[in-house]
Amino acid sequence: MKSGIAAIAAANTEKSHRSMNKPSETTALVWFRNSLRATDFKALYTACKEAQLVIPFYCFDDHFHTPLYTGWPKTGAFRTRFLLESLEELRLSLQKLGSDLYITRGITAAEIMKIHQKFPISCIYLPTYPTPEELDIEKGVQALGIPMKRFFEHTLIHPSDLPFPPEKVPHVFTDFRKKTEKSLRIQEPLPSPESVKTPEEFLNLACPTPRMEDFGFSPLSDDPRSAFKLKGGEIQATHRIDHYFFKTHSILRYKETRNGLIGQDYSSKLSAYLAAGCVSPRTVFKQLKTYENHNEANESTYWLFFELLWRDFFHFTALKSGHRFFKIGTEDRPKVTPKFEEWRLGQTCEPFVNANMKELLHTGFMSNRGRQNVASFLVHHLKQDWYLGAMWFESQLIDYDPCSNYGNWTYLAGVGNDPRNRVFNIKKQADIYDPHGAYQSLWNA
Ligand SMILES: Cc1cc2nc3c(=O)[nH]c(=O)nc-3n(C[C@H](O)[C@H](O)[C@H](O)COP(=O)(O)OP(=O)(O)OC[C@H]3O[C@@H](n4cnc5c(N)ncnc54)[C@H](O)[C@@H]3O)c2cc1C
Secondary structure (H helix, E strand, C coil): CHHHHHHHHHHHCHHHHCCCCCCCCCEEEEECCCCCCCCCCHHHHHHHHHCCEEEEEEEEEHHHHCCCCCCCCCCCHHHHHHHHHHHHHHHHHHHHCCCCCEEEEECHHHHHHHHHHHCCCCEEEEECCCCHHHHHHHHHHHCCCCCEEEECCCCCCCHHHCCCCHHHCCCCHHHHHHHHHHCCCCCCCCCCCCCCCCCHHHHHHCCCCCCHHHHCCCCCCCCCCCCCCCCCCHHHHHHHHHHHHHHCCHHHHHHHHCCCCCCCCCCCCCHHHHHHCCCCHHHHHHHHHHHHHHCCCCHHHHHHHHHHHHHHHHHHHHHHHCCHHHHCCCCCCCCCCHHHHHHHCCCCCCHHHHHHHHHHHHHCCCCHHHHHHHHHHHHHHCCCCHHHHHHHHHHHCCCCCHHHHHHHHHHHHCCCCCCCCCCCCHHHHHHHHCCCCHHHHHHHC
8 A cells, every 4th residue: 555655755756846957968868657658748848848868668577468367358459459550650750750769579677777876866757656567667677776757647636736635535436526526636738849859879779569469479460340440559649639529529428428339429429549648638627628618518518527536536446455456355376266257258148248348359449338347247147256357458458448348347346445236237237238239230130
């Protein structure tokens, strides 16, 4: 528990560092983690202001690319492809700013050390995450002894702007929402730096973006049935917001359509961009406000903001709870059973569950309505350990986010915050949300 809160304390020291004088020839390393963007990225922006030279760095850390104990990849093919696309766009953005991206693979601390030996680094600038695996990697880097400046960047509301200290985050979402809405403060997104000045010798070193094959995956072909046909990257995220808000005005009907199952525009499809950090939640919020000011504000536009608050709620709950958030009410390393395999492969007695599980298997995406149903079915009907389901989602989802995934799973399993019996009547749900069976035919045929 302490480690997450300690990270916040460290992230809050960013203010006191701003006034530091520049020592001569300072070289900053900006560690791009799940913040694959140039705009509204405080770590990059600050490094460019404070240091004379900046090395943009990304590492595919072995921890996230080693199979889970079940044998499934920890980062599956769909998310890997999305990351590769996002990195390629980030590299192009950085090249336009006069720099490049150093992409590597291995143990992050060791990879940073290799750079440090060639180009002594005066400070590492990084976004920090409150989750145990990310913090462990951060600790490994900290052990190198290079000064670090951490920035808490991935939530809509900065922890210092919450109306309560992070360790007092309300237990129940409604309390969290009401309190935060009462004194809402959302920081203005930062622009991209004007230029990123990088050591000349380093520019010659920059290595190519890996390919799917480097991770043991074949290139993927797109499933025409997929509800998520979008590509990764910061520019793609901007296009998606433009499409969903300004071009099609789909946002105006979001509240009515968000429980949809087929097609791209029943919901925003921003989750993967937010999870990889191709766009910040503050930028999404700003665009939403721009839309409301120039067009219309209604219940639907409010509801997108409401969902972003759910995202923040899980992130702050993870921060408050530490390891417990990920392990509550589960056995140690639960075993994969034949029943679980039937669920995973979409071979249960429930066609609605099967359709959703096949969509996930073949595309890496599933609607929120689907996720709720399959999670409830696994835990409450099949009586399987929720943790296995969460791990399969982690492996498979394009938009996997540790806090949103494990938070939603524990919530639905009734073991997390606000523990209530959340049993879905699957047949009734199918009747309401797939009344003509079109979705089930699409995937079960
Ligand atoms: C069991 C389960 C696991 C989930 N795992 C993830 C995950 O790993 N990553 C992830 O981003 N979302 C997860 N969700 C939440 C939600 O299903 C997805 O965010 C949503 O379906 C993504 O589609 P969208 O971007 O079109 O969402 P929209 O409906 O357009 O919502 C807008 C944004 O709000 C946020 N959001 C919406 N619903 C939730 C929610 N329930 N919890 C947290 N944030 C939310 C997302 O960032 C989303 O992009 C999970 C939900 C369940 C029930």
